[in-house]
Amino acid sequence: MKKTLLIALTLGVSVGATSVMASNVDPETDHQQLVDYFKAKSPNIKFEEYANGAYIYSADKYAQWEAAEEFPPYLDAVDAGEAAWNKDKAVFEKCFGSDVSKIRPKYPYFDEATQQVVTLEGAINQCRTDAGLKPYKWKKGTIAQVSGYLAYNARGQKIDVKIESEGAKKAFNAGREIYLTPRGQLNLSCAKCHTYNAGRLARSNILSPIVGHTTHFPVFRAKWQALGTLHRRYDGCMKNMRATPFKTQGEEFRNLEFFEAYMSNGLEINGPGYRE
Numbered sequence: 001m002k003k004t005l006l007i008a009l010t011l012g013v014s015v016g017a018t019s020v021m022a023s024n025v026d027p028e029t030d031h032q033q034l035v036d037y038f039k040a041k042s043p044n045i046k047f048e049e050y051a052n053g054a055y056i057y058s059a060d061k062y063a064q065w066e067a068a069e070e071f072p073p074y075l076d077a078v079d080a081g082e083a084a085w086n087k088d089k090a091v092f093e094k095c096f097g098s099d100v101s102k103i104r105p106k107y108p109y110f111d112e113a114t115q116q117v118v119t120l121e122g123a124i125n126q127c128r129t130d131a132g133l134k135p136y137k138w139k140k141g142t143i144a145q146v147s148g149y150l151a152y153n154a155r156g157q158k159i160d161v162k163i164e165s166e167g168a169k170k171a172f173n174a175g176r177e178i179y180l181t182p183r184g185q186l187n188l189s190c191a192k193c194h195t196y197n198a199g200r201l202a203r204s205n206i207l208s209p210i211v212g213h214t215t216h217f218p219v220f221r222a223k224w225q226a227l228g229t230l231h232r233r234y235d236g237c238m239k240n241m242r243a244t245p246f247k248t249q250g251e252e253f254r255n256l257e258f259f260e261a262y263m264s265n266g267l268e269i270n271g272p273g274y275r276e
Contacts, residue, residue: 025172025176027163027262030176035047042057042199048267050209050212051264053212053275054198054199054205054206054208055206072220072274073225074274077226078152080142080145081144081145081147081152082149084149085150088128092124094127095123095127096127100150104147104153105157108258108261109161110165110168110171110258112167116251116254121147121229124136124146138248138249139228139248140224140227140232145227147217147229148272151217152271154271157268158267159268159269160266163262172255172258172262174251174252174259175256176259179191179210179259183241184238184242184243184244188241190210190237191210193207194207211263211264215267215268215270216270216272216273217233217272218272219272219274220273220274220275222274227272231248231257232248
């Protein structure tokens with residue numbers, strides 16, 4: 001029997017049931033029902049506001065965030081990303097074209113030739129290694145800076161992830177299952193925090209909603225004092241669950257990003273962002 005993400009979260013179906021039903025899920029139905037769930041949960045929050053993450057749940061936090069964005073701490077990282085891009089501009093333009101404003105909105109996407117999800121950071125390093133250049137280290141540093149530079153130039157454009165094949169649907173469902181599956185010593189799932197407890201406090205932090213999760217990455221976190229990629233955040237989140245993280249830019253995290261990006265379709269890219 002077909003189940004949607006909304007039903008799974010509302011009724012708390014078992015992991016086994018979730019696994020069985022995954023191949024029967026229609027991504028667009030899943031997306032729309034998730035959006036409807038958040039609209040019903042917080043009717044005063046407009047859909048487009050979900051691009052601003054957890055700050056939409058607190059006027060005080062929102063005001064603090066707006067103040068931080070007046071002189072954002074990530075601008076030096078964006079400048080460093082531009083410098084890194086220009087250093088190997090000829091190589092990058094062969095892979096991505098010359099218009100830096102059009103690159104970020106293309107990712108993530110499902111590559112039919114390889115039957116794999118391709119992320120922006122993955123494509124950046126693939127471009128470099130194909131040209132004989134050394135890949136950037138994952139999660140932070142230059143990879144986050146270049147990604148941040150591309151995100152900054154794409155601001156205002158909307159996320160529009162496509163699922164047009166059975167392979168793409170399979171990757172979506174694999175990411176969906178990772179999102180729903182409890183793991184680690186705390187037996188928590190991504191959904192436990194970021195869907196039906198979104199807006200509540202975990203210690204002193206407000207839990208962010210899944211809708212809008214991918215719009216603002218890479219992010220400058222006060223905790224990091226630097227830009228970090230989405231997969232760095234995934235890594236830290238799984239460690240917080242006391243679970244062993246999946247490999248950075250491995251198939252599991254790429255599928256999770258694909259699923260979350262699809263669930264943010266229609267929201268504007270506003271990265272890089274600032275977070276506590």
